[in-house]
Amino acid sequence: MPGEETVLSFEEFPYVGLAKTYCLDYQVPDSACTATAYLSGVKANLGTEGVNGYVGYGDCLASADPANHVNSVARWFQLAGRKSGLITTSRVTHASPGPLYAHSSHRDWESDTDILLAGEDPNICPDIASQLIDNAAGQGMSVIMGGGRGKFVPNNVNDISGSPGQRSDGRNLVNEWLAQKSGDGVFVSNKVGLDAVDTSNTEYLMGLFGYSHLQHNLDKPASQPSLAEMTEAAIKVLDNANGYFLFVENGHIDTAHHMTTAVKALDETAEFAKAVEKALELTDSEDTLIVVTSDHSHTMTLNGYQHRGHDVFGFGDVGDDGKPYASLSYANGPAAFKQDPVTGDRYDLTNDDLSDKDYMYPSYVPTFMETHAGDDVAVFCKGPWAHLCTGVIEQNLIPHIVAYAACVGEGRTSCDCSSHPSHSTSAAPSTTPEV
Structure with missing residues (x-):
């Protein structure tokens, strides 16, 4: 089919809305404040993650105050006794996955060395990688997959890539994670290892497939799994009668746009659509809500007066x-x-x-790199309570929709009203556990 008529997997979802992406303090946002919004339900300041608006960019002391911390939807699931996981093609400590488990005033404080270089004390404001190991939300993650091994390895030890780690505190966070799991955790570093995982008998899975970000799909070696392959493995580990939450990000749509390499950016979008398609294959829309959205837009535009079927490149x-x-x-x-x-x-x-x-x-x-843009972004939804995604909404409403559908969190949920006379069982199922 000509490109104009082709649809991506998520473009066939029955409900679509628009989300407003601004930060508390900036019209055009970054990925940290937007991820905090769509994962934790509050708007935050530019460059901050997992914290509220009382924390400014780089304010170490404010970020250390537990009163300024906000929990993510993944933590809401954990507190309800359900599993959670994250997948990204970026570092697992990067700006988008970070708010799932960390609280930081600076998105770039991914290792203790990053904090020391900024003149701050990592004992006061812990680095993001250590929070994945030390925080309850990080410890509760059943699946962690992406890149960023360098942030987990001490600088006096070479990573399996041959490069020294980036930590100054001597901690090997991968080894600590394995020790934490007491034999129930599986660590893999390449596609061969991932393919060998017995997903039906794995309680915890960590896959760090790159020293830093993973390679773009058009550059990736055979040793690196695709986003769809990681998604399949994650769902098989998480799938259970009690339900789960899974975050899946293709961060390379963003990185490619920043370098104006449009071919890679659109290819990564297609790869993301394949991951969504895999999720659709492995789940049932009767009990699984799938939400597809973006943290922000970019400045790319399609312009001119080309004929139908014209090569967009x-x-x-x-x-x-x-x-x-x-x-x-x-x-x-x-x-x-x-x-x-x-x-x-x-x-x-x-x-x-x-x-x-x-x-x-x-x-x-x-500009050194292309910037983000301030457009509203699409929100595609399918599954129980997907109709709540419609209209023009604030971005921080998204996790509250998820929580409402899945009956988690501290607010009102669909379970609270499932017995109301105006709600039939089919319209308001008592449990919609998977997201």
Whole structure:
């Protein structure tokens, strides 16, 4: 089918809404404050995660105050006696998964060394990796998969990649995690190891498949599992009669956009859709709510007057200066530095291979990296109580919808009203445990 008519797996979900993504203090957000919103139900300040608005960016003392901590929906599930897990193609300590288990005033304080370099004390404001091991929410995670081994290994020990770890405190957090699980935990570092996991008899699974972020799909080695493969393994470990919560992120949609490598960004979106499709195959929409959304938008746009079926990785049209322009372009980014070496005019794209996976698409304003944008983002929902996702909503409503559907958390839930005369059993099931 032509691209205009093709649909991704989640585009067939019956309910769609829009979420407003601003931080408390910024119009255009970052991934830390937005992840805090859609995972913990409160808006936060730029660069902070797992904390409320009383914590400013880099305010170590404020982030150390438990009164400023907010629990994530994963923790709500844990407190209800249900399993939880996280998957990402980024470091598991990165800005989006971090708010699931950590409380930090600075998204980049992923290891104790990062905090020391900032002139702060990791004994006062613990690093994010250590919180995954030490905090109750982190310890309660049944599945942890992604990248970031360097944040878990001491700097006097070489990681399996051959590079020294990044921790200054001498802690090997992987070994600590295994000791914590007392024989019930399985650690894997590559696809072969993941494929060998007996998911039906595994209580805890940690897979760290890269020293830092995982490789983009178009670059990844055979030793790195795909997002869909990680999703399948996670669901099989988590699946039980009591229900579970699973967070699945393709952080490389974001990283590719930041470098204006649109081919990779769209490929990663397709990879994410495959993970959603796998989740649909392994679950039942009668008792499983699936929510697909984004933390924020980017500045990429599709422009020009191309005919139907036109290759989106091609030229849109010819500008008034007689030079072609790309169908895809960005408002800002590193490629804006390109100009004709002789005249200084707009660079001529004629001989460029726009289909190359590493091609940096043109942008208007020169920036080191492309920035986020402030658009509302789509929220696609399928399953019990999915209709609550409709309309234009605040982003921090999303976890409350999840909690309402799954009967977890401290607020009112669907279980509270399941016996009301106006609600039939089919319309308001007493338990909708899986999300």
